[in-house]
Amino acid sequence: MIELEKLVRKNILALEPYTCAREEYSGNEGIFLDANENPYGQLNRYPDPKQKLLKQKLSELKNIDLENIFLGNASDEIIDLLIRIFCNPGKDKILVFTPTYGMYKVAAAINDVEIIEMPLTKQFQPDLQNLPASFFGKTNCCKIAFFCSPNNPTGNILEIPDWFISSFTGIVVVDEAYIDFCKQKSFIGKIANHQNLVVLQTFSKSWGLAAARVGMAFSNQKIVALLNKVKPPYNISTPNQLAAIEALENVESFTIRLVELLEEKDRLLNELLSIPYIKKVFPSDANFFLVEVTNAEKIYSDLLKAGIVVRNRSSVVKNCLRISVGTREQNLLLIEKLKNL
Template identity: 55%
Template sequence: MFDLNTIVRPNILALQPYSSARDEYSGKQGIFLDANENPFGELNRYPDPYQSELKDKIALVYSIAPENIFIGNGSDEAIDLCLRIFCEPGKDKALTFTPTYGMYKVSAAINNIELLEIPLNAEFQIDINSAIASLKDPAIKVLFICSPNNPSGNTIEEIETMIKNFKGIVIVDEAYADFTNSSLLEKLGMYPNLVILKTLSKAWGLAAVRLGMAFGSKAIIDLFNKVKPPYNISTLNYKAAIEKLGDIQGFEKAKFLLISERERMAEALTKLPQVVKVYPSQANFLLIEVRNANRIYDYLKQNNIIVRNRNQEIPNCIRITVGTPDENKKLLTILENSTL
């Protein structure tokens, strides 16, 4: 039986959170003389610390109750909060599977948490037997799984097996899941130790807004709200997100185009002599193995096309984000005309 209180750091359980002026009075009418705000201007008031209107929009889009939603300054804030809430610095550990999103490692280092890294297999999937054996370490409190995985692009299998065999918190990073029909969000109620991360940076096209979401049980979301800074989302970003979430038709149209372009690029790249392999992707990027990643990366950069060189993580691999049809055409033309 999962017991959340045995996972949370004792000082977090005992923490008395900061009470802002908007915690003590949440009404929208009145003469506001409580928060030491400047009374003049259009952006002079502090934002809603709990982003109620935005959560209502997200609840409709993803069919989940607002009480199960946390809004963060990018998914990176939620990643950091998971470590701060559940892991004792210098004592507890976290676990992830590599290659994967680099901020798990950075956030763990910032919080003085040892991050154990288990390599994914040749198909970028979890070796379930070795993974479950590693979970026997009682110091491991948090598990990070990115699906679809960055930088490989594939969805990860056996996630539910990992959840069922772990007594700590499982964070499933679904930053790219909007490009798939695969999400654990509908099963959130089945697993009290599950936290799902999503973002408006990818399929929704709001990377500049820096708005991430964490979905979990009300008990976990309450902890996030307890620890976060009081006004972590600006009014400008808040309003931009609400506007974007109201345009479902535009979202679906852009997503369809990106997926179509991804498949077109994958087919075209496979035919190039410089390309050894194009890995299957369910994200908005392609991981490709080439004959010389460093040379191709430099060649594209000289032609003002910037891709991501992943040679150090995955030998001779580069990651290409799906751009506009015109951008993708230019990339393919430059590679087709090269002598590399």
């Protein structure tokens, strides 16, 4: 059994978090003279620091207790908070499986935390059997292992076996930013069995709310409490909380849009496969495709000139572009352009 407190930085354990006076008052109506706000204006009040209503709705949708939910200024903030909570700068390390989402590396570098990059196999799977034994011992200085599943930019679900989560002597983060686009079951169901597991999801992808910057972490109460302790008190603005609440009140339209997008994804795949210079479209469990072409640099810049922006991922997977699924109209324009290059 992992001892969480031993993994946490000492200064974080000792930290006295900032408290807001309004947390001591539970009513919505009152004469609020506690926070030096301006009494006039539409957005004059600080947001709910605990995001109670949004968490309530999420708790119902995800069938998980409120105490197991943390909300961040999107996943990127949560990635940074986790590194700050568990990794001593200049001493501890994190583990990632490459190619993967770039922010793990950036957040680690900002915090002066070394990153160990293990390459995914040819099938884009983590080679966990061959990890050095030192990752599983008491002296493991690798505090967090980040798994991105479905993985960005490869698009596939990663195999993360229970034995690994049980035996890794650090925190296991499963970033499920793209989980709603596939049939794979979320790891949320496993948090009760693993004290060291954190599952990340986001409103930025399937919910279509990238501008609102709302990210979710699901974990045991201790890790959620640590995240709450370290976060800035008002990390999600009122308009952004309301945008997420509104989305959760319209799950039906979310589902309709999701089905539409997935149908569009199938259509786009077929079209991409018909283009001669596209050598491979990697199987995708997400809302994008990793596409191997004959000359990624040229195709990327030709598309750019036509006002079509895709992501050139050649630096991490040879000659590959990452293409998000757009609307029918956008995809048709993309295909038309690709066919005429």
